Structures are given as C-alpha cells and as structure tokens.
Amino acid sequence: MKLTYLNNTFLPEENAYLHISDLAIQRGYGIFDFLRVIDNHPLFLEHYLNRFYASAKEMLLEVPYEREKLTAIILDLIERNNLPVSGVKIILTGGYSPDAYQMVKPNLIITQQALSLSTTSFPKAGIKVITHEFVREMPGVKTINYLTGIRMQQRVLEQQAADVLYHQRGIVSEFPRCNFFMITQDSVVVTPSENILHGITRKNVIELASKKFKVEQRNISVEEIKTAKEAFLTSTTKRILPITQIDSAIIGNGLPGSMTEILFNDLVTLEEQELKALTRK
C-alpha cells in the first residue's frame, strides 16, 4: 500500500483528499517540486529543496516545516514506500480558504510514484518538437499552473511530436516541463537564459558541459535553433533527450548528436557519483 504524506500524517494514497475549499481547486494557487529517487536515495535533494522553498517564498506561502524536518519526512516516506526507482512530488497549496480567494495555512502534500527505470544507454533516436508562442506567468517559479501545456497536448499529438517549445516574439524559452539546449555548428553549447524555470538537470548539464565545451546562456531565436548541429531537452525524469526535428526542420543529420551523447554519459556518471556519495553517508 503506497503512502502519501498530507499535512502531518502518512496515509494510503487512495485516501489522500483535499476539501474543495482548497485554493488550488478554487484558484489554481500552489507550488510544487519533483525529484528522482534511485536505490531509495533522493538525488540532488538539496537543490530541489532550495527551489521549493524559493517558490514558496515567491508565492507568499509558508512551508509548514523547516528544511531539516521536511527532509526527514521525505526520507521517511521513501523508506516506508520502498519504491527504489521513483519520483517524489511535494505540493504546497494556498490552503482551505474561507472566501475562495484569501491565502490561509497552506496544505502540504508529498506523494511518491514508481518510475520506469530510465535506461543509462544513450537513445538511438531523437524526438520531434513543435514551437508555440507563449511565456509562462511566472517562469522562474515552479507554480502548479500548466493550463497552456496541458491544453497544447492535443496539438502535440496531432503533429506527432513529443513536446512543445515555447517562444515569445521569436525568442525561445523552455518546454512546459523541460529545458532546451542546442549545439551550434561551431560546437558551442547554448541554452536560453530568460523566461525559464531553472531546472536542476539544466544546472547539472551546464556544469558538466563547461568542463569540456564552450557554454553560453543567452537569447536564442526560433530561426537559430533550426540551424543547430544538435539539440536536446533536459528534465529530472528524462535526463537528456535528443531532439532531431523542430517543426519541419531536421536537426543535424536527423540522428542524436555526438556531443549530446557525451553530455548524456557525463550526466549518468554524475548521478552515479551522487548515488555513491549518498550510500556512503
């Protein structure tokens, strides 16, 4: 029986309910974060918690627990559930509002989901993505608002694509749940710097890439990405996923690129090192 943590109790996930007066249901008001667990160890937990507390602060929500206590709850949940390869999601909502508008004591939800073991071998095929003009309301904050991302899913499927890349007036930003990277014809690794959520995997990839390549964080136009030698997206669950088509433009030779492969392997190694360090503790 899988457990969820709700406010101050562990309870079976199927019994985890919020009253309809919650401000997430009434007004879509909440923040969250999502991290990955391997061998029952949460990877890069400190970075995810940094972002979670920063999002809460930005949205004027008080996290009911100090960092140390919240960490202990997450580790406790992981131990109780024993889902060695999984994801942990932490949601904080605006609480049970008496007038459906005023923020009150937030509701905290921590859930855990088994993930299919993502392979550590580099994908043999890339994905197609489409572009769409949109910028998220507060791009730097991990709010629960995915109205446009979810609404776009139908068009993504119709176009036989895997995801949708946002841009505003021709400047590329991010995917609904992933960051974007490209590699220029002269082998510079470039990723957008504005109107994005600062992904933890993005941060790790920038650090890894900086050791071997030239890296730039800057504005990238929709035209420029279509001239890329290689392109890929990063996310907590997907690690690095090669992109071989953007709208109708084929990227590079239409196959996952060699620099993307190097970064993928470096990321897998980084995860293994993190895991070793956690096991030793």
Added chain:
Amino acid sequence: MKLTYLNNTFLPEENAYLHISDLAIQRGYGIFDFLRVIDNHPLFLEHYLNRFYASAKEMLLEVPYEREKLTAIILDLIERNNLPVSGVKIILTGGYSPDAYQMVKPNLIITQQALSLSTTSFPKAGIKVITHEFVREMPGVKTINYLTGIRMQQRVLEQQAADVLYHQRGIVSEFPRCNFFMITQDSVVVTPSENILHGITRKNVIELASKKFKVEQRNISVEEIKTAKEAFLTSTTKRILPITQIDSAIIGNGLPGSMTEILFNDLVTLEEQELKALTRK
C-alpha cells in the same frame, strides 16, 4: 446543513473532497463560473451557462451534463439549500489524472454561498485601485488561474487599495475578478475591448448605457484613465462600484459620479425586471 453537488451527488459541503490526483491540485487545470441568486432565483443564468460551456470547450473539458440537466441540478441545489441571497459557483477540473498531466473525465463541483445582501442604494464613497502590468494567460476564458491576482493582494492591502487594475504595455484590461469602465470628460462611457473576460454584468451595463449615452469598447491607456470624469468597476457580486482614485490620481472630484449613479440604478432596475420575469415563470 449546506449542500454541495459533486459529480453526481448532493452531499454536505463539509464532506466535499477531491482526491489529490485531480488535475486542479496537480496542475491548476480547471474552469468555473459564478452567478448570483436572489429570492432563490438565479439571475441571468443563460448568460452564465453560455460562458461556462464556452470556457469548457476552449479548455477541451467535456461538461458531464447537457445544459438542460445542468440547469435542473443548479435549481435543485438552490431549492435544497434555501439561501435566498447567495452565489452559485460551478467548477470543472481536469479530473483524476493517472499521470498528473493527462486530462481525463472532469470533476464537476457546484457550491452555494450566502452573500451579504448588497444594497440597492448607490454607494456614497468610491474605492481606490492600483495598477499593475500583467495580462492573464487566456483572458477570454474563465479558468481557475488566479496566481497573480491572489499574490497581488498583499500589495493591494499595503497600498490601502481595494483592487488592482491590470495593463499591458500601458493598455488597461481588467481587474482579477471585475471589469473596468470610465467616463470621459465629454461623457462617453468607455470600457476595454481586449485581453478581458467578458463579464455578464459588463454586458448588461454596456446595453443599459447604450440607451442613454455614447458607449465605446476600445483600448484605453493608463494615462487616459487618470483623466476620467468618472470610473467604476463591474462584477456579479459587486454590481457597479465607483472608483475615485487610481494610483495617486483622484478621479473627478473624488466622489462617485452622477452618470455612474444612473447606470447603477438602471442595473438594479434590470435585476428587478429579471427577477419579476423569473417569478412569473
């Protein structure tokens, strides 16, 4: 005991819960509408239902009931609760999503809240509002996303204001939950035409104003509103509320205006006529 309608059942409001897998909680995905009840009659129900079904369609959510059946449920709830002066809120969410992203069978929630009887005499004092650069994600759709509106409440209070008026690059749109009107020095009634939710009270006021005055629906700049002879906001619960200060600018002579008063009285009369027609049915 106040009742709520949830999916296909009437139940006590305090027992109305959604499982945490609902897409409103996970991704802020949902739409709603809100209408007013007087003497146990819902006012302008057809218009609110038109908008509710239009919002659902735009967000690719299927309303589980045809219009006639949904109307019957709303009337049934009103009869059971017997809250003569009240508001009815209809929420439709993305449903219990297995992967916290995919839309599934929506959850329908209908709640009713007693409202303090709003006076039918014209307010003797106006309100102060502040301005803020922002445009809602899908302004024409009544989604549950109020991230910015709720987050701004603290600044509204700090500034001793009653509400916040959005503009984008200097062009005024709307308040988080109300529409904006101004009256120019030469007595033209003007209301923004773009990036707004089409309020039912706004529609009624435009129709009433057109019988007596010149009315324009067009872009209005932040500079222009500060030169207004009169200004007011409209909403379902607030009817017409005179605005006498915008940021630091005093509107007119700092008191509610005479044309605003005429429109307020005409709106009260229209409600009385609607109520009479409903009672006769």
